Amino acid sequence: MKTLHVGLIGAGFMAKAHSLAYDGMPMCFWPAPAMPHKKVIADLSQERADTAAMQFRFDKGTANWQDIIRDPEIDIVDICTPNDAHAEIAIAAAEAGKHIICEKPISRTLNEAKKMYEAVKKAGVVNMLCFNYRMTPAVQLAKKYLAEGSIGDILDFRGTYLQDWSADPASPLSWRFQKAICGSGAFGDIATHVVDMLRFLLGDFAEINARMATYIKERPVQSGSIDKLGTVKGGDGPRGKVEVDDQCCLCVKTASGAFGTIEATRNAWGRNNYITFEIHGTQGSLYFNYERRDELQVCFASDPGDRRGFRTVYTGPAHPYGEALWPIPALGIGYTETKIVELHKFFDAVVNKKPVSPDFEDGYNIELIGEAAFKSAESGRWEKVGTIG
Numbered sequence: 001m002k003t004l005h006v007g008l009i010g011a012g013f014m015a016k017a018h019s020l021a022y023d024g025m026p027m028c029f030w031p032a033p034a035m036p037h038k039k040v041i042a043d044l045s046q047e048r049a050d051t052a053a054m055q056f057r058f059d060k061g062t063a064n065w066q067d068i069i070r071d072p073e074i075d076i077v078d079i080c081t082p083n084d085a086h087a088e089i090a091i092a093a094a095e096a097g098k099h100i101i102c103e104k105p106i107s108r109t110l111n112e113a114k115k116m117y118e119a120v121k122k123a124g125v126v127n128m129l130c131f132n133y134r135m136t137p138a139v140q141l142a143k144k145y146l147a148e149g150s151i152g153d154i155l156d157f158r159g160t161y162l163q164d165w166s167a168d169p170a171s172p173l174s175w176r177f178q179k180a181i182c183g184s185g186a187f188g189d190i191a192t193h194v195v196d197m198l199r200f201l202l203g204d205f206a207e208i209n210a211r212m213a214t215y216i217k218e219r220p221v222q223s224g225s226i227d228k229l230g231t232v233k234g235g236d237g238p239r240g241k242v243e244v245d246d247q248c249c250l251c252v253k254t255a256s257g258a259f260g261t262i263e264a265t266r267n268a269w270g271r272n273n274y275i276t277f278e279i280h281g282t283q284g285s286l287y288f289n290y291e292r293r294d295e296l297q298v299c300f301a302s303d304p305g306d307r308r309g310f311r312t313v314y315t316g317p318a319h320p321y322g323e324a325l326w327p328i329p330a331l332g333i334g335y336t337e338t339k340i341v342e343l344h345k346f347f348d349a350v351v352n353k354k355p356v357s358p359d360f361e362d363g364y365n366i367e368l369i370g371e372a373a374f375k376s377a378e379s380g381r382w383e384k385v386g387t388i389g
């Protein structure tokens, strides 16, 4: 069996999720398209990189991500840094002929996304963007219902991503609140996941009318580069300005004529990772909540009136990717499983030389949606979503 050698850059939260997936992918998807070999992990200091190499089981650490680009043995560059480094690393990796798996959002700006998209297109390397929530079997099942026309023509929809880890103003000013590093706040960090799921399910977005807000304007400055995601309080140290949105609401018209809303906020006390969508068609409805990710709720208008209502389908081996995961429905799909499915799709694409979705083109399209949303928040009007090319 072929081996693909991996260099991972940015040894924080996502490095842990990706490392678990490299180990778990061949165990679930056997025979694997290729065996992953975790060769080098990079972070800003040698000490952090060496510790991460031990923790996440890479052969070695480096404080210089260019070592990974220069290493002729490396097949795959895995980008898990904050958003400010995505473009520089991805473009260098593409120019070196490496296949790339990159965390979302693609970049800080539309211009960076364009350059990344052009670089991978020119180099002809496989590229994947990590919108892993759509890899949840229940989301794939929703796609199947929609493709089969089970709920008829789509009329309207709503999507949410609500969180509270930073609802406390004492939670620190990490890179996620600094525009020069993250590019945008609630939109780029969380809304983009729902945008990706709804684009995947319903197709391209045509027009946006959006509102953005920043309620918590200052936070205690965080020391260290890893975002602790609200697990520690910032204390009484110096405070810094929050430069990005912490709430965004989008009204969306899709190219197919459906109308819906997408809401993302960091201020939703009691909501932890509340990623939901509800889709209404002429013949029924679908509802998904990631906090109950083994379940898809479905309602069909054709059911007799006295028994019509949402029913719950628990995903298991009969459902997309389910056979590779666990042999019993409702056993409990976790975040890691979404990363395992994602990695399997990526390895399959690299080995079999085929495109994979979501890719940098999807990422660029989502940046175009972001551009329309921020423009609308300024103008107060509906704005058309731009197209690539």
Ligand SMILES: NC(=O)c1ccc[n+]([C@@H]2O[C@H](COP(=O)([O-])OP(=O)(O)OC[C@H]3O[C@@H](n4cnc5c(N)ncnc54)[C@H](O)[C@@H]3O)[C@@H](O)[C@H]2O)c1
Residues within 6 Å of the ligand: 009, 010, 011, 012, 013, 014, 015, 042, 043, 044, 065, 080, 081, 082, 083, 085, 103, 104, 105, 130, 131, 132, 189, 225, 226, 227, 228
């Ligand atoms: N798909 C998802 O569900 C999901 C979830 C969380 C984060 N993310 C994305 O993953 C990326 C990383 O987020 P995270 O939560 O893992 O961040 P993190 O703060 O936990 O870790 C980032 C790490 O990157 C290192 N780093 C920063 N710049 C670097 C550079 N130039 N070279 C090498 N290392 C560098 C930092 O020192 C830190 O160790 C972001 O783009 C984020 O949006 C995606």
